[in-house]
Amino acid sequence: MATTVNLDGNIIDSETLFHTAFRDASGVEWYGGNLDALFDLMVGVVSGPINIVWTNAARSRSTIGERFDRLLTVIFDAIAYRGDGSINLRLES
Template identity: 35%
Template sequence: METISFDFDRIGTEKDFYTTAARQLKLPEHFGSNLDALWDVLTGHISLPVKIDFINLTMSQLETFSDVIAVFEDAAGELGDGFVFNYSLKGL
């Protein structure tokens, strides 16, 4: 299973996240950089099986990116064992 890590020491804004996601997940150029487009690519574009880790999240980032985290959690529920998602707070 491929593991893809998003290091939130290097992600500060939504724009940073979507730029990183496009690169890390090898998304097409026409990726829409929004929650609906994110859902579409997670559930229909990326190669499975995959494990995705969000690391070094601060409490502030946990709040800022809560909708993004929810999309990844929903995708994990939808796709089952082929899609694993975890996140961890910085310092824990």
């Protein structure tokens, strides 16, 4: 079963809200809400496919700051680690 994570930059204005949205979408209540837990969730807990759609991403980037780039780095690392196309990321400004 596919997991879809819809993130709206008009709402997601902190790393905490990002992790809350990810936990809610995944259904994994014990998700730790940090970068290591995000990677583990995407590569070892949720079987996939995982579809991440981040609308108004530029707004999140401006409000979250450099942590936004760290979140994306972890997502890209998970995509590369799985290497099977089961994680999809779409950023929309």
